[in-house]
Amino acid sequence: MAKFTFGQIAKEVRLTYNGDKTDIPIVGLEHIVPKELTVTNYDINTNNTFTKSFKKGQILFGRRRAYQHKAAIATFNGICSGDITVIEPIEGMVYPALLPFIVQNDAFFSHAVQGSAGSLSPRVKWEHLSSYEIELPSIEEQRVLAEKLWAAYRLKESYKRLLAATDEMVKSQFIEMFGNPLSSKQKNELKKLGECCCINPRRPNITLHDTDKVSFVPMSAVSEDGHLLDILDEEYGKVKKGFTYFENNDVLFAKITPCMENGKGAIAQGLTNGIGMGSTEFHVLRPINEISSPYWLLALTQMPVFRERAAKNMSGTGGQKRVAAAYLEHFMVGVPSIEEQRHFEAIYKQADKSKFELRKSIDAIDQVIKSLING
Template identity: 25%
Template sequence: MARLEEICAINMGQSPDSSTYNEDGNGLPFFQGNADFGEIYPAVRMWCSEPTKIAREKDILISVRAPIGALNIANCECCIGRGLAALTVNEDICAQEYLWHVLSGKVDELNSKGTGSTFKAINKKTLSETEIPLPPIDEQRKIAAVLDKVSGLIAKRRQQLDKLDEIVKAKFVEMFGDPVGNPMGWEKIALGKRCDIVTGNTPSRADPENYGNFIEWIKSDNINTPAVLLTEAQEYLSETGFHKCRFVEAGSLLMTCIAGSINCIGNVAVTDRRVAFNQQINAIVPKQDDVLYLYWLMLLSKPAIHSTINMALKGILSKGQLSEMAFPFPPLELQNQFSVFVKKTEKTKANINRSLEKLETLKKALMQEYFG
């Protein structure tokens, strides 16, 4: 084992004077924190004309403020704010690609050491004292090569899933046009006239008999757009709680309508089973329309949905607002044709997801084997 400070130079970021920030390309690219991170390399949104802390090209950038532990690679010399630290690896004793994988497995550990009431953060001392397993460098490179290969396959599977979603979006626009602009002139009807809108609720927690294992109780974190179907709930209601809850059957749509972030409002998922749900969610229960058409209609209408929300009111899309919003409704025959296409695509996605799950399980096992 070696302490992180023994295998790399640790450069903690510092926020320069805000008057030196600019969007004109004057100075060095400025990365403030995790929000600037991409898959591997950060995206430049801001520059700094008078940088205070500078990371070198190829340094590992690590987020030291919530969310702690996210990683990127600096693809140029850059200024780093207080949300980041830059790690310059001594490659005589540690392969950089090996350290990347070790640190990617340290996220939970680093987060557990974070302090602060509003935003948790770790300091240089915590980062410096982080212990890193350090086998001979040739073995490090072999380990990194194995993990790189598995990680590359995982990334490829995710890209395949993204590509299939893009294909479905393109099919929707080809058949129906952009739902916000409605260039094909479909009749626009208030959603509440076309579907039943139901707001969820929370049976009293003062009565523990309301909770048990009778029916799933869905929360907004089970609605993981762009995943079409709900994930499994972590909490269930009892049969007693079921008689006090609001629920829907399979073939309905659940939408997040209360959230701290506007990006979460309008997220949707299809129910493939009977579920109960809480008051942060509105259910859209179709009377005649195809639920997969409705899913993609809502997904592609998020900009219009967001335009109706007043974040000063804590980000609420009420049942009344949602009911009154008008959307284009093409003939059911066309909706059904689109639904057939989506179902075929979802079968392909299911196969890719199974492969992805196996690869992610393999990577976790390898990480445990290599790093403990």
């Protein structure tokens, strides 16, 4: 093993594009997905001032807000934002296929964040990135390591595709059983959503002491695919004011942009003492016994068409746009029988079990990748 600085194995590419931008792929930071190894998204024929050129196979590193872990291999030629550093390997110094994993390593991003300057939009310069130190084996050993890493990554991507397919299956099942919730023709009697569930129910009289624990759910603890993540316990007295109250089996719906558009929402389950306190940016939908199931409510409110319609009815400006409770109250929906809803609930839960196992496999692969890089 020999020690190198990053600047000894890779170089920054600074090429300017001055030609016609018609049909040329344009990449901004928003097109790079955090912790993904390849970039496949881009815009074309949009107004922009970008002039930095890149080629297929080069690494696009998001130098602004590096803590977002945005760095990926370009799968096409194009033009990118000035907030992206274009990187390529130095021939003979590093096996090219290994370089993306070196860049995506947590230690590399930690180094980048430490050297970032600026308050609202911290940026890191190439001079700092190039000072990162790493130990590397021979080129042949690097080749073997890169092949193992890419094999693991491809397996991970196949599991992620299965995850996405499972989500689509649930949505398709919802449409098949209940129809498009925005269609003028419904299989079941139309009712206001506010008649099918209690929206933002009042907090009842609670016998808890201030030192008793309840679950605390910030917006960051709600996923975009219907789950609660990393729920914390907090003393009731510390959160009883200024937060949203909910109980087990209530459905949380993120009302503020961009969380609403991104699909944040979940069923509250396993709450400490059966009580949760969370962000004021949640609407709470409480199922009504024998009328609605939390899984039907969650699936309905997570349907892309439901969120798209809700987005058109938001009020406010900029990043402070919100879906009003009245919109949910008056949303007209065909209400299936509780037996049909429970049948759908069984399908949803089975899909959730499959997704849980897929996530475990993905996490295990991530650990293998980390161990190979750090080993």
